[in-house]
Amino acid sequence: MLNLPQLKNQQLWLCALTHRSYVNEHLEIKEHNERLEFLGDAVLAFVAGEFLYQRYPHLSEAQLSRLRARLVDETQLAKFAVQLGIGQLMRLGKGAIKDGGRENPALLSDTFEAIIGAYFLDAGIDAVREFVRPLFQSVADILMVAQSEILTSEKLLDPKNRFQQWTLANFTQNPEYVIIEESGPDHAKEFTAQVKVQGIVYGIGRGRRKQEATKTAAEAALKKIGLF
Amino acid sequence: MLNLPQLKNQQLWLCALTHRSYVNEHLEIKEHNERLEFLGDAVLAFVAGEFLYQRYPHLSEAQLSRLRARLVDETQLAKFAVQLGIGQLMRLGKGAIKDGGRENPALLSDTFEAIIGAYFLDAGIDAVREFVRPLFQSVADILMVAQSEILTSEKLLDPKNRFQQWTLANFTQNPEYVIIEESGPDHAKEFTAQVKVQGIVYGIGRGRRKQEATKTAAEAALKKIGLF
Structure with missing residues (x-):
């Protein structure tokens, strides 16, 4: 003691x-x-x-x-x-x-x-x-x-981080996220995000916030490359 | 400076x-x-x-x-x-x-x-x-x-405080609050409170929480004595 x-x-x-x-x-x-x-x-x-x-x-x-x-x-x-x-x-x-x-x-x-x-x-x-x-x-x-x-x-669990690790390892480039659509009224907006690598779309995602939309896009990209 | x-x-x-x-x-x-x-x-x-x-x-x-x-x-x-x-x-x-x-x-x-x-x-x-x-x-x-x-x-704005001031001034006693009923399921309980001075009920109030019910009872008491 x-x-x-x-x-x-x-x-x-x-x-x-x-x-x-x-x-x-x-x-x-x-x-x-x-x-x-x-x-x-x-x-x-x-x-x-x-x-x-x-x-x-x-x-x-x-x-x-x-x-x-x-x-x-x-x-x-x-x-x-x-x-x-x-x-x-x-x-x-x-x-x-x-x-x-x-x-x-x-x-x-x-x-x-x-x-x-x-x-x-x-x-x-x-x-x-x-x-x-x-x-x-x-x-x-x-x-x-x-x-x-x-x-x-x-x-490690964050899909955007995981997809970035993959693009850096394979292309020595960061993925690029773009909000391609905003819809709905102010109190219930929906965003659509696209994630591209070297100009090619790997995933599309939607969400109530931009951050959510980009995260969903990263998940879609991970599914596409078989990592999700 | x-x-x-x-x-x-x-x-x-x-x-x-x-x-x-x-x-x-x-x-x-x-x-x-x-x-x-x-x-x-x-x-x-x-x-x-x-x-x-x-x-x-x-x-x-x-x-x-x-x-x-x-x-x-x-x-x-x-x-x-x-x-x-x-x-x-x-x-x-x-x-x-x-x-x-x-x-x-x-x-x-x-x-x-x-x-x-x-x-x-x-x-x-x-x-x-x-x-x-x-x-x-x-x-x-x-x-x-x-x-x-x-x-x-x-x-000053709180009804329980205001009613207490009145009972202390008039009876040199604190009001007494009692929860006389609890109803409803756990996620939507309702409480009923009574406020008494010298054994006499001055007000009854209801609320989702005990505190709310006693506060409503104090408001009712203040109305009864013309202070609300």
Whole structure:
């Protein structure tokens, strides 16, 4: 099990662990952890962004954004919280405990964020960075590979991509898509697209949008050459 | 006009100003500002969150989140960019300039983020904080007041809120809502709600959802007492 940070300010630490449902049942306690959660969310967005920017110098902005979203989403933060044993430390109301609150991903993730917010107030951004980086390092590469595999398989399945691969391999040319017809009223248009290679029509397709029509044309072309 | 930060690293500065459309037209230039934009977005999320957390100790997490979304959205960042004269500095392709790119909020906002990312790499988080805080200070209170006015007027218009105000004023009691009937199949349920004060029914309402049914019941109650 990984270690939680040690805060100098014990009150702040307790506040980070305190869920709203606990405050409702304990009149002497005034503050729950939601504001710290807000702060921790902002701190994590930054540390995650900085970490990914440095670790993956060749990824595009879009790839980095997708990766950051995964690295600090509820699912992932709840996993970190479990690794750190946060479930047993959360101060929850009796009802929340009965409803399985200690294993609830939303509560675990929120409390993790609140702890990050509290640690930031207690020890500053460098301390948070040092605490969080090993967690990020333990999953970033796995998330990145998983993501590129999804993207690759999507690309492989896309008929326009597949037909392009074939034309490049056979003609060292890209296929050419042309919208040859538009029909119907504005709210129910239909487009007809043609895909040509070296001036020869390989497929025709129809669709409600231009993109759909060209995709259907590519499918027709793949059928014609026996690849669909 | 406010002053832009001075970067030690001039190459980084130029990169922050360079839009993808400029790179497409200048083969000798390899890098556009999109990765810096990703980094700047993360830095801004953090500095804005920290700023709001400190400035408004009495706002809830939900209020802070809404405010942060407004403080660093495209509209607001584009306004900062205009104040800083970024429009004329952006390195855009000819087509983008012709299409009004120098006044385009999306381009202005993206470039502002890229400058923040570059300045962070050049001078660190404290320097960014010092640069950005006066900008945030200049608009935060206005955004907060605007937001609370919207929320107040929404609350005033909501029939359940209005009926509650009346019952509190006249009986120092909250109205009580009860779902008295559920009918129809799962995909087309209808709910019937009753609203009572001190055991007396003031209104009945129906709706596809419980919330809708209680709202309709509150409207009926307001009609009964002549406030709708």
